[in-house]
Amino acid sequence: WDEPVIFELSQPGERGVEVPPVEPQIVETVGDGISSLPDSLLRKKRPNLPEISQYRVIRHYSRISQEVLGSDFNVEIGQGTCTMKYSPKINERFVRSPKMAELHPLQDESTVQGMLEMTYQLDLYLREISGMDKFSFQPGSGTQALFTQASIVRKYHEARGEGEQRNEFITTHFSHPSQAATAAVKGFKIIYVPADENGYPDLEALKGLVSERTAAFAVANPEDTGIYNSRIKEFTDVVHAAGGLCCYDQANANGLLGITRALEAGFDMCFFNLHKTFSVPHACGGPATGAIGVTAELAPFLPGPIVDFDGERYFYKRDLKNSIGKVRSFYGVPPAVLRSYAWVRALGADGLREVAEIACLNNNYLYHKILQIRGASAPYIQGRRLEQVRYSWQQLKEDTGVTTYDVQRRMIDFAHHYWTSHHPYVVPEPFTLEPTESYSMAELDEYVAALTHISQEAYENPEIVKTAPHNSTGHRVLESVLDDPDQWCITWRAYLKKTAQG
Amino acid sequence: WDEPVIFELSQPGERGVEVPPVEPQIVETVGDGISSLPDSLLRKKRPNLPEISQYRVIRHYSRISQEVLGSDFNVEIGQGTCTMKYSPKINERFVRSPKMAELHPLQDESTVQGMLEMTYQLDLYLREISGMDKFSFQPGSGTQALFTQASIVRKYHEARGEGEQRNEFITTHFSHPSQAATAAVKGFKIIYVPADENGYPDLEALKGLVSERTAAFAVANPEDTGIYNSRIKEFTDVVHAAGGLCCYDQANANGLLGITRALEAGFDMCFFNLHKTFSVPHACGGPATGAIGVTAELAPFLPGPIVDFDGERYFYKRDLKNSIGKVRSFYGVPPAVLRSYAWVRALGADGLREVAEIACLNNNYLYHKILQIRGASAPYIQGRRLEQVRYSWQQLKEDTGVTTYDVQRRMIDFAHHYWTSHHPYVVPEPFTLEPTESYSMAELDEYVAALTHISQEAYENPEIVKTAPHNSTGHRVLESVLDDPDQWCITWRAYLKKTAQG
């Protein structure tokens, strides 16, 4: 489709929907309603929204929707660390029911017992999976969960009178950028543990970094390399010995369900992305949920309220002694909780473990195949990958001049996609694949075939890769415009102003 | 997408969904269940269905769905006489509610009062629109409504002892093929009234055709030319005088709502396609409804049962003295009735009339524009078109060799479509456009621009038109295969057999 911007569809006099009329008796009683506003608060001219009939609005958005390669359409294994697994359709029916969609968060608890029960049960399941003692579903994403962890860390040390002193937050370069960014928002100084030559965080280095200033150590395991750090307990011991807390980023938990837990590895808290590991669809980027779990000691620090059960009815517990307050309105994103609850019930304990095992099997299969592609490699220790791998096209670039961005754009021509890596690029020319448990062997093979084909092209006819995409509805964007304040246009009205013919 | 046939996705051991398990106590009580079957009735080997996981089934069908140009995506004004109007999304929500989807047709009437009320009210509205006295919603499409008309005609004459004698059914060449076909199924001899030079059925010819053998005269007005026959009452008078019934095909009613009715034009019965005029989506070709209305005299002939109202409750009236019996199971397609009811309520009397007026305005606008395209014409009388026009590319073909099929395929490259005409092609190189009330002027202009562009191509570079499509995911099919019994493959299993490597 070559669809205009929606403002260009405007035809004065058209409208997409009518507003329910006000009953005459109401008008009789109160008049026009708006006269009560002082003149300064009365809108002077109508907003310059487009006027479009209903069918054309639908046609516009339906068309551009087809220009979105959702995971229902492609073999979405290229969103490394972001686990685009199957979101069962039955769960979408649940959340779209009025029994979920038309609930108000301040209804009397007696009228939302079903919702509370599912929330509480999911809490219990996550406790089983992690070993933690209590979960909050308030954070609205992984980033907000990281922020919540940092908030708890701060509050914890403040409660112990060490708030000022413990201002160092230790993490790694493979962590999500939000790890460092959210801790920085909470006023921490960010300290990085370097990776050793095998890709593990360096334990000896950590020992040198901890001190009475250490607030916390936060890490994923496996990190986005997919390499499991088997000495993790030693890391958490070191941090605890120094008086710091240990935060587990479980964005990469998909290979670990039922296999190993946060508790035994010595973590004080952890979080799961329900929108990744627990199958809530990503929805172009949220709404989502980062469920945060803590040990009993830290439970009073959670954002409130928390759902509890007295054996008869479910209710909100609001008296959390050291609560950090709140991080998201009301209770977070309940539809995500409902979907995750349903997903766990559809799998059971055995199924969850099967998820982990097959996610790892798929990844190792993919890893095996990709290493056979000319120009591709997987830096760091050989083998020993769990559920994802960060690969490199460094060799390809050296041999052919084709970069990971070129391959990425060319993949689009085969209706595939991959993501490179977070910044900074510790692995050069990176691409990160995480196949999850959701794709069949045949689909993995298809994906590998596309990469193999592109590698061949790069060696034989690099131009075709460098000038991609060729099959997209859109062509290469002049990106410099987007970084120039005089040219960037963040809204249509800005575009009209900046491109006006003088 | 270049998506395989679904059987090719099969991977033994996969499955798309699990079946609810049988409780152990049931198994204990009755055993394996299937042993009760005699051996001759036990299936010997499992059906050779594919084994596919749920996500891949979704991906397959989601992908091929994107290879369907539904009317939500294109300016669907090319389905002449088939009125692809907007089907409001709110109505889809209604029919997908369990309150509609989970009703069983044999429930006690007290438990379906809502459904019966909507059915009865829609009957009342259609009576207003047509002047008829009673409607049945049982026919499952226009074709089945035509068949129902023919059945009533036969039963009517049988009831009067003229069943054998009155065996001639008069219609026109512009009528839907099912008109003649269904009457033939009911044993009638089909007689055609020719069109005169202006495109009207020839009244003088009709006078020569009616006789004591005349069972009925069936006609659309306007026919698919869009020309309204202003002498229609004279036609029905002629037929009535000869003892025949008059059946009104109202497939083209969209330009007439609130303007003129079947009753005043002298018809004894008529039908409306709810899936066209009353906005039920076509769904790739049904389920649909052809609501049939008759005068009070013919009401006892309707297929039963019929919804009635005693002032307090709605109920089924089953004692129809001369009923033809039934034409479709239960009551037809209730979701279509619900959608049409909602559509009428969203428009009201004024809105329905506006539908008709704008449908005609749009058509005359389009007609005006298309006559300006080189090579296009609209045979018969000039002007005087209501809601559609049957055009001709005869001039284009003579000038350039490009046929209507070539243009049709080339339109696909612009994401547009048109339909030629029913057979036989009374109008040479036909294409039939019916814009309905649903499309904006800008969209009509876009459609005309595509046709204009193709006409230019035909005159300048006809090859590009003749070899179309160029932008479709599919390429030209070798059609001869489809007419050869040795090569045609109506199922995948037949394909495997016929293409097996020897």
Place this chain on the structure above:
Amino acid sequence: MSVQRYAHPYIPNSAPEVKEKMLTEIGFSSIEDIYADIPGELRLQEKMNIPKALTEYELERHVNQLMNKNQTTKENISFLGAGCWPHFVPAVCDEINSRAEFLTAYAGEPYEDKGRFQALFEYQSLVAELVDMDVVNVPTFDWAQAASTALRMAARITKRTELLVSKNIHPDKLLIIKNYTSPDLTVTSIDFENETGSLDLNDLKAKLSVDTAAVYFENPTFLGSVEVNGQMIADLAHAAGAICVVGVDPISLGVMESPANYGADIVCGDLQPLGVHMHYGGGQSGFIATHDDPTYVMEYPSRLFGIAPTEVEGEYGFGDVAYDRTSFAKREKGKESVGTQTALWGITAGVYLATMGPVGMEEVGQGIMQRSQYAAKQLSSIPGVEAKFAAPFFKEFVIDFSQTGKTVKDINAALLAKGIFGGVDLTEHYPELGQCALYCVTEVHTQEDIDTLVAAITSIL
């Protein structure tokens, strides 16, 4: 028209300035000019008595209010079947059939609508595996239409005019068949055995003749019990030069033999059990299947989608097989008629079969038989209540309440008060059976549902 400043949301060009512009462009002074050909005496003078327009929100409230007057089979426990059955509908089916692409498409060509052709070709192919035959049509309106057309096909092939139809079919279906095949064909009913519900072979033999075009029976029969003499009936029909047409419930074919393998020449049935909600009867959708014999294929009135090569090596294309058969091509000289029928349910049935797979179809069939046998057994254990037929059955069975002294009507009324929709009352159509009801039990019923029914009936009697 009423004076309004803005367009109705469904009618873009009712915006006054657009309307004006378009009229000017075409040189009309008003819309009345367009209707100049309609004589005054045919013009509707008064305004239609139809309530004024509701805005979307008002409509939503209004329709929901009406719909809330309906009580669904999910809110109650329902044992109603008889041609429209409660089955488990995988969410995948609804996901696909609600995609706007499929929902709003109609009659495109194989290029812009390739997906529609493919989806229907796949549906044909999937049902073909179930019935073990090589040709399946694009869906008809319903089973009754499929049977009617199958019988007309048989009459055309044999050039005979008598149809022998088992009495053990849905009474409505018989009405439909009779109307559809009259006046040129005649329908004669064949009795069933009172003990088993199976076709009475003696009656069949007596009625077979050189005029017999076809014998039609169903398996399982309308009254639930299976027809164990299928092969014998087919043999008798064939011996008389007639065609054997068998109606079948496709959800039984994971465990039951396909009629194709006991002599059926034409198989038909209803697709509704395969992933389509009941929709108050709107979910019905018929299919017809035959072998890949041109004599039969050329008699289908329906569209038949086929797979074929394209210009591009290895690419699949799709199109109409033998289009010239149809009334689209030949009007009254085509085979019966063709038009909009129930394509979306065909696509849905395809999705269902692809999702269930061979194992799913076997399991669902077996589970249904186990549950229905359990229900029949538990019901029969109530004093005065008994199963009518001594024959195996699939998902439906007749329960005889004659000995209880109560009518089915009274029992059902009492059950309704307890939130249970009892079995279909057979007393009107089969008075000879006494106070009997047809109960339907499928995979949607839990043991608890069945036990609840049994307890309720026990308490009522």
Place this chain on the structure above:
Amino acid sequence: MSVQRYAHPYIPNSAPEVKEKMLTEIGFSSIEDIYADIPGELRLQEKMNIPKALTEYELERHVNQLMNKNQTTKENISFLGAGCWPHFVPAVCDEINSRAEFLTAYAGEPYEDKGRFQALFEYQSLVAELVDMDVVNVPTFDWAQAASTALRMAARITKRTELLVSKNIHPDKLLIIKNYTSPDLTVTSIDFENETGSLDLNDLKAKLSVDTAAVYFENPTFLGSVEVNGQMIADLAHAAGAICVVGVDPISLGVMESPANYGADIVCGDLQPLGVHMHYGGGQSGFIATHDDPTYVMEYPSRLFGIAPTEVEGEYGFGDVAYDRTSFAKREKGKESVGTQTALWGITAGVYLATMGPVGMEEVGQGIMQRSQYAAKQLSSIPGVEAKFAAPFFKEFVIDFSQTGKTVKDINAALLAKGIFGGVDLTEHYPELGQCALYCVTEVHTQEDIDTLVAAITSIL
């Protein structure tokens, strides 16, 4: 693993023969090989205590059973608002946001996800018209987050550390702001006038200082009444060198002036009223808007999608504006953090605004004001019941029951028994107001709903 012959429907490669094949291909003898790096003492030994898997049909029954324990705002008449409001959601909004393409997409590039970029760019553009500003971000978690980030932006721009925040905001929002802006920034509350609910200008003046980074207030305020002194507050803030941040309910902007036009430098608010169901609070979604001033633009932590030319003349392309600001590019050196937030609700809000258009937004705003004024008036006519503030309001207003001798809690309990969800009880957070409740009335309420409420309260007292 448990021994099973077939794969779980969600896990294709759990099919035993596939699993075997893959293991062989990679040279592993079992899946345990993959986990070799996890030390025994870290391996989970026992099986997790999680109920065994339900098949889809069982799940459907189970979850529906649980959901049926919920009572919705549609089944009752609800006057709850306070940050999550009942509004009319056009069916178009749900149609688009349930399209699988949007629902299952995530983080593609502007080529394969051009539609996602375009839809979010359009959302930004549409909200921009509403607030009359040139820059709007991709949605944040919710209004509270938008306000928190706006305040941090202001602090970075002014390089100051004190935030003055109206006391008349949602108490939860204050908690969120406080946590988000600590430890480096301080939050000081500004009182409101007891008579009108407006900001106390004297208190504001007293607290403004050279450390003041920003003044934050809302319009309409949390307690419903509108803030009539917006321009004055902005002027005071600006005079002190501070930035004026205003929170706004976007559905009010069809009739109410945008804060941009009375001095706001940053405007924020919640998108939930614009076509998003309440979802028990899951529908919240925040936005931030500013002028197109690089000083402000470069302080956004969020992604900002821009329109740009492509290689093809006249074609629109889309991409990230000033990506290097973000924590994606710069980790802790970027602006706060960015990640998954609430993109789907942004797209939905865009669909809503495109559907409603300028006239729809005006009408809905006016209709809300008329209905809420009617409700306030009718309620105030009940003896002992009165409106708390003598000030204009938009859709919410405080009703004081102190004179009735009953508590809000008791009244709400009695209303609940009648199927009415009464207004939000304010006694916990605003004990100084007495027995007050915050009532919310919007375009979803009919006169009948309001009259029912009034009659119910009258009968309770």
